[in-house]
Amino acid sequence: MAYISNTNEDRAEMLSAMGFTSFDALLAPLPPAIRYQGELNIPTALDEGGVLRRLQQLAAKNVDLESHLCFLGAGIYDHFRPVVVGMLAVRGEFATAYTPYQPEVSQGTLQAIYEYQTLICGLTNMDISNASMYDGATGLAEAALMATSILNRGDIVVSGAVNPLYRQVIQTYANVTGYRVVEVPTAEGVTDTERLSEIVNSQTACVVFQQPNFFGNLEDVETLTETAHKAGALAISAVDPISLGLLKPPGDYGVDIVLGEGQSLGNAMGFGGPLLGFFACNKRFVRSFPGRIVGATQDSQGRRGYTMTLRTREQDIRREKATSNICTNQALLALCATIYLCELGKTGLRHVADLSLQKAHYAFQQLCAIEGVKPLFPNAKFFKEFALSLPVSPSELNTSLLQSKIVGGLDLGAYYPEFAGSSLFCVTETKTKAGIDALVSATEGVVKGGKA
Amino acid sequence: MSKDTREPLIFDVSRPGRVAANLLPKCDVPYQSPSELLGAESLREKLPLPEVSELDVVRHFTHLSQRNYSIDAGFYPLGSCTMKYNPKINEKTAGLPGFAALHPLQPQETVQGALELIYELQKMLAEICGMKATTLQPSAGAHGELLAMMMVQAYHAERGDTQRNIVVIPDSAHGTNPASAARCGFKVKGIPSNEKGCTDLAGLEKALEGGNVAALMLTNPNTVGLFESDIQQICQMVHDAGGLVYCDGANMNAMLGLTRPGDMGFDVMHFNLHKTFSTPHGGGGPGCGAVSVQANLEPYLPVPTVEKEGDTFRWKFDNSKSVGKVHSFYGAFLIAVRAYTYILSLGKEGLRSASENALINANYIRARLADYYDVAYNAPICMHEVVFSANRQKREGDVRAMDISKRLMDYGFHPPTNYFPLIVPEALMIEPTETESKQTIDSFIEAMIAIAKETQENPEIVRTAPHTTLVSRLDETMAVKNLDLRYAPLFEE
Ligand SMILES: Cc1ncc(COP(=O)(O)O)c(C=O)c1O
Secondary structure (H helix, E strand, C coil): CCCCCCCHHHHHHHHHHCCCCCHHHHHCCCCHHHECCCCCCCCCCCCHHHHHHHHHHHHHCECCCCCCEECCCCCCCCCCCCHHHHHHHCCHHHHCCCCCCCHHHEHHHHHHHHHHHHHHHHHHCCCEECCCECCHHHHHHHHHHHHHHHHCCCEEEEECCCCHHHHHHHHHHHHHHCCEEEEECEECCEECHHHHHHHCCCCEEEEEEEECCCCCECCCHHHHHHHHHHCCCEEEEEECCCHHHCECCHHHHCCCEEEEECCCCCCCCHHHCCCCEEEEECHHHCCCCCCCCEEEEEECCCCEEEEECCHHHCHHHHHHHCCCCCCCCCHHHHHHHHHHHHHHHHHHHHHHHHHHHHHHHHHHHHHHCCCCCEECCCCCCECCEEEEECCCCHHHHHHHHHHCCEECCEEHHHCCHHHCCEEEEECCCCCCHHHHHHHHHHHHHHHCCCCC | CCCCCCCCCHHHHCCCCCCCCCCCCCCCCCCCCHHHHHCHHHECCCCCCCCCCHHHHHHHHHHHHHCECCCCCCCCCECCCCCCCCCHHHHHHHCCHHHHCCCCCCCHHHEHHHHHHHHHHHHHHHHHHCCCEEECCCCCHHHHHHHHHHHHHHHHHHCCCCCCCEEEEECCCCCHHHHHHHHCCCEEEEECECCCCCECHHHHHHHCCCCCEEEEEEECCCCCCCCCCCHHHHHHHHHHCCCEEEEEECCHHHCCCCECHHHHCCCEEEECCCCCCCCCCCCCCCCCCCEEECCCCHHHCCCCEEEEECCEEEEECCCCCCCCCCCCCCCCHHHHHHHHHHHHHHHHHHHHHHHHHHHHHHHHHHHHHCCCCEECCCCCCCCCCEEEECHHHHHHHCCCHHHHHHHHHHCCCCCCEECCCCCCCCEEEECCCCCCCHHHHHHHHHHHHHHHHHHHHCHHHHHCCCCCCCCCCECHHHHHHCCCCCCHHHHCC
């Protein structure tokens, strides 16, 4: 079933209109030696019911987080997705259009992107936002590369409290361009600002940090930004957009480039993709900025309309001199984020952030009451994630928790050998007190040597 | 005529105190003050978000959707983008909680079905293109190109061939090719196409001199819609010069089950799952730029790779030769679910049939419009898309390719791709795809013929088109001069 509309008769008529009697005539440009004569080792077509069954069968082999409680975070979050988001975004008028190259027939997508840009600027208090990047990690890598090219400096200074997976991506991008990635150590779960001031110098293109950081802790963002600026470098911050329902926006403390993962703004966790990189910066950098951007203008009759603009930065015009190679981006996820932010609005987003904060602290206090469970960073302030040192192995705890239909925290030792034996827990507004209590009692059971 | 048909911005609809719905529970744990938990100095004051009802949201975004042209609404022959029908079942499977509600860092034993799907899809893609291994990590075609160039660099570095700093790219290539190569630190050397619109072997020979070429990036079928018939020789020449050959697989929809880049001699290629494998384009994404490689580049694939041991699947993170990671996690998994669904729906015979019908539809348009528009590079047969030049219309009626595109909107069609490839003046790049019927294509052809006649009889109506859309042509210069990139009143006070 190839979703073909032509009938055999249609095809015969079309071929004869071209003066051919068989399809093979159209393969004349292919040298015989490379015509594929075999049969692809791919199953034969299934009927629609059969396809559904096969996919349902695969899906059933997974532990989904609608049936289990999830206390994992570390960049992907189990926040509530209002039903309306998915219902609207699935409309074929949005989903089956492409990049709005022809603005007269794409005003819907264009206006939605303009609204998205406005919302991201509002959340972050930055001047300009692009239409999206692939994900938080590549957004961060692009931000760092943007800093190196603006300042013509080669060192990318990155806090060790930035998501380790993001740091791997920056490293991958830096390896091929010959830039140096310099890591700043952490102390008590936050970036060591004293060490940072020793590290930055006239070769530093940017200082990259995350707020709240990978451990869920609040950084001294003012000092980090100032230290970058004193060295003439740009300050780049990755942020959790949900946290911005409560936390001071990065524009307030003078950050130059802000980016982050927008999955929690109404998008599925989806096993980590597709994701949404949001990206905003100071208007000074409007010409060196990567990605698509939409602006308002007028049509030939003076009516307001929207169009992609500042196109001379982009690959289709500038080719090897473009500010980035990005073309297809994450438009539909940006649309979901737009709908999400409108649906929640001013009070709703604050509420999501506050509930996450409250529940995370409740969980933290209850877990810490278990004998042998201790905060890994007792002096840190945290938002919705926190690290605990455990008297049992994190992976064994997680295996036991699964029996209570709980997906536990992240085993930190996998990313930070020095923190082996500790777990990073995440608690969002989707967890009830009963759910948190279930986590606590199951954990207690394991710690006390019983089974969960 | 100039009736204001604007849809207000959501910010204009907002009213203080309005809320959407009862979305969130009350706090069921003891409440602690945020300023105590986070520090008063860390908290924000203003939060400039709209205040609207759920009905406001539904109407607003429904209205916006109605201001778009889409495949679901009509024929969308945007060349190089493969705007085929996006089957609805794909959305159903991608929405199953067993896929959509998975956290990427869950224990591996809890995501065996996801790993199996990734493993199987990777194998299927490798089979379709005739290569050894595949990664789904890149988020789009351009991202796949970048990853491929990283692997090319790692390959040469391991051989001590670090002087290879040049990537050769035909002038007909998509802009992402040179941009991706440059992003990877390579110098780009362009080569002109020959009079047939294909790679000029003498030009390639010359570009390969000096032993500094890391790779050739080639699109096949190329962006003029023509198959590079010398492809085996081209690959041989690059290999003899010590370089690798990259296939931009944006045009894979021409080749399913008919011919395979791996058999032609390519070392590495990207797929656009959002083109060939029917995942929706989403108004500009998301996509997936899966990359397949021959055995020579397999060691450099990004981590993690998925492996099968008995009936168990697992991630493999340690691979000292890998270039690293290009995505936060494993790529666009839910796009992979859609592509996998599509391949199962089509089966091997359906894949082949898709490409056959894509070729028939494109050649039919070509044959029927050849008397009215100049076919770029007059080859006897095109592949899955056809490129015309509006040179004749420009000469006869001072009508440009863009004018014809805008006029097509008045006839109810989405325009073809304009001004790409750059080597065709006044390009109109038309890709009908296999899912369109002869009936639809005939009405498109009639519209194109009508416009060709208008160009002679009443060119003004074409030059000033579109006349029936919600907005007419937009002032792009004004958009750049008076940059308005966000709704300013929200930020005033
Ligand atoms: C020939 C060609 N190469 C590469 C690309 C880039 O692909 P993507 O937009 O998925 O990054 C495109 C598409 O837009 C294309 O048409």
